[in-house]
Amino acid sequence: EAEVAQSPRYKITEKSQAVAFWCDPISGHATLYWYRQILGQGPELLVQFQDESVVDDSQLPKDRFSAERLKGVDSTLKIQPAELGDSAMYLCASSSGTGTGDEQFFGPGTRLTVL
Amino acid sequence: AQSVTQLGSHVSVSEGALVLLRCNYSSSVPPYLFWYVQYPNQGLQLLLKYTTGATLVKGINGFEAEFKKSETSFHLTKPSAHMSDAAEYFCAVRTRRGNEKLTFGTGTRLTIIP
Numbered sequence: 001e002a003e004v005a006q007s008p009r010y011k012i013t014e015k016s017q018a019v020a021f022w023c024d025p026i027s028g029h030a031t032l033y034w035y036r037q038i039l040g041q042g043p044e045l046l047v048q049f050q051d052e053s054v055v056d057d058s059q060l061p062k063d064r065f066s067a068e069r070l071k072g073v074d075s076t077l078k079i080q081p082a083e084l085g086d087s088a089m090y091l092c093a094s095s096s097g098t099g100t101g102d103e104q105f106f107g108p109g110t111r112l113t114v115l
Numbered sequence: 116a117q118s119v120t121q122l123g124s125h126v127s128v129s130e131g132a133l134v135l136l137r138c139n140y141s142s143s144v145p146p147y148l149f150w151y152v153q154y155p156n157q158g159l160q161l162l163l164k165y166t167t168g169a170t171l172v173k174g175i176n177g178f179e180a181e182f183k184k185s186e187t188s189f190h191l192t193k194p195s196a197h198m199s200d201a202a203e204y205f206c207a208v209r210t211r212r213g214n215e216k217l218t219f220g221t222g223t224r225l226t227i228i229p
Contacts, residue, residue, distance in 0.1 A: 006158075
């Protein structure tokens, strides 16, 4: 069964360091999402791609966060510099993008701890 | 704007008892509604969704939910709880036009008592 892959699964870093997360969506899925899930809360959308284009990054802290999907397939989310408040689960999801009710499939997430 | 309210951050039920997780939504246009389940240190898995048609939606693992427009609710139920149902459950809403953003509630942690 096709799955969304994410790596690493866990990342511990010190504040002010740079971190990067990788996501490989289900093959053929045009839409890719990055979410941040703070402990005890629901996921919050950071950025949405349609193919290689950003369609929503309104909640992305652009002073320190960046995301790219250069070939419209896999994607990287970067934080530089990391802050204590960035500790969270970072989830990647993908969907076929063929309809507004289509399902988003989630990866296992990357749990980031900033010390 | 759209939002989701999940009543009860923690719910405990005995094994074999009815599970009821509450979700109310706010949306200026007719919504799509979803329930997701999340096990510890894992991603989210779709339980069920309402898009159009029948308002009683059946999902995986014996769960179902009913869309009630008049009450702006989409409560999740399961007749008989199983130990494996212990997890975090998230209700989510998406509008039918414009931005495809999925807005999640804050989640309900379900504990099953043996």
